[in-house]
């Protein structure tokens with residue numbers, strides 16, 4: 001048996017509130033949880049998408065400041081069809097002319113694909129039901145969805161009716177649907193009943209009302225029936241709702257002949273969680289809206305629930321790949337903005353500003369790139385639950401730089417956008433520069449600003465130019481002879497070493513009398529897709545990858561870093577050394 005508990009408030013507030021009206025003692029713990037100690041849903045997983053039913057054009061629409069026009073409804077309907085919805089609640093035809101006309105337009109102009117069923121909502125009232133069937137004349141297949149509230153608060157305060165009288169409204173509504181449907185035998189009718197405010201109804205009573213409705217409809221004899229269990233106002237934790245759903249599924253008669261549908265709202269912010277747990281608890285079908293528009297805090301967001309399944313390797317059976325187009329149409333039709341942190345779709349949801357997140361994302365992506373065979377291309381990236389590219393988002397979104405960022409993020413920007421694959425020591429060096437700049441401007445730095453800082457720090461060597469030079473390798477010992485401008489002055493240098501760089505540095509050290517040591521050196525080819533830097537005059541073949549060379553020098557005990565780019569590795573290396581020297585002298 002279900003259990004309804006009541007508590008009396010006795011506790012005094014520990015903190016004196018500023019406004020006396022702010023008084024938790026005016027609320028009571030949720031009272032409609034069934035007693036279900038042997039619940040089974042916690043041990044289950046979702047392995048298949050439920051049947052989705054969009055209620056954007058009804059529940060979403062009824063919550064808008066300005067309800068949609070017919071044109072907007074049509075645009076939205078077409079989007080829902082493209083996305084793959086097979087059941088679409090198109091409105092409340094008896095409520096307004098535009099609602100009625102939209103149903104007629106869809107039917108008369110043949111806008112409903114063969115595999116899509118439209119659904120309409122109506123109260124359990126004769127004249128409204130009559131008008132509803134009028135709106136549906138000629139439709140191939142339709143779900144007629146009738147509801148009446150069964151919750152204690154509505155019974156006592158809105159309807160002032162007892163349990164039997166409220167059940168009678170449902171029974172009468174069920175009969176009215178049956179009678180009207182019988183007059184239109186050419187249509188395939190599906191009946192749907194919602195004990196509105198199911199979650200605030202005593203669980204046994206909800207079962208009783210639904211059994212009474214089904215005694216009229218007789219699903220066991222072939223009538224298609226959907227029983228929808230709304231959390232019209234979300235008023236408990238989602239596990240409690242799941243208990244209610246499991247309790248209902250276990251106790252309702254003819255469970256195997258009915259489709260159990262859920263319809264959750266988001267008053268406590270857990271509408272998606274409630275729907276998910278409700279599926280574990282036995283539901284077959286989920287009603288909701290794209291982006292979660294709906295009464296008050298909204299309906300449950302199908303986009304989030306579908307993407308949650310997707311991110312667990314379950315086919316959501318909806319095509320959400322062109323996410324930005326979906327978001328654009330939905331937010332235009334609803335005339336509502338999308339929060340930048342809205343799960344999966346918000347502008348910032350794939351962006352990491354903070355250093356350690358950026359570092360982890362970069363390392364994960366680099367690892368996956370290098371080990372694609374071993375990882376079998378399975379997505380497993382720190383801080384990114386799905387691959388942004390799967391829903392049309394670019395990697396540009398992933399890392400953005402401000403004063404919270406670190407070396408990994410800055411390196412990511414230079415690598416992804418400009419082809420510079422900074423060695424770790426250079427990442428550390430440059431991140432200090434970026435950090436300072438971000439703090440100075442006290443805002444996010446654009447990619448171009450990061451490149452600008454990079455160039456002005458490491459790629460400038462004005463006044464320091466290598467003129468003529470030649471490098472000879474004599475049995476492993478390299479000799480460098482040449483001319484260079486140093487601080488504007490032209491000088492001859494010659495030096496020895498085990499390579500071009502060390503012999504050049506030796507030559508500069510001899511000439512200037514400074515203590516010069518190479519601390520770090522690294523180089524790589526810049527992929528041809530990056531057209532960074534000036535073309536080498538000698539080689540105009542643009543398919544040649546440019547080289548980038550990173551050099552760190554110790555000059556009289558101080559550390560200086562420089563970078564050079566060139567089509568020839570040796571020239572890139574010497575340019576990098578000149579850049580470091582230009583900072584030192």
Ligand SMILES: CC(=O)SCCNC(=O)CCNC(=O)[C@H](O)C(C)(C)COP(=O)(O)OP(=O)(O)OC[C@H]1O[C@@H](n2cnc3c(N)ncnc32)[C@H](O)[C@@H]1OP(=O)(O)O
Nearest residue numbers: 062092094095096122123124125147148149159169196232
């Ligand atoms: C949880 C939900 O989202 S439910 C859907 C809510 N959506 C809407 O209501 C939008 C569309 N509705 C409307 O435009 C209007 O309500 C209409 C046109 C359908 C009906 O309008 P009206 O009859 O003028 O007014 P109203 O909605 O206030 O009617 C309330 C009456 O219907 C009764 N009623 C309300 N819902 C139901 C129901 N589901 N079944 C039976 N009777 C109902 C009320 O008890 C009340 O009765 P009373 O007149 O004896 O006091």
Ligand SMILES: CC(C)C(=O)C(=O)O
Nearest residue numbers: 147194196197230232
């Ligand atoms: C009419 C029903 C399904 C509804 O929208 C609700 O209860 O939230």
Ligand SMILES: [Mg+2]
Nearest residue numbers: 059232263295
């Ligand atoms: Mg609703």
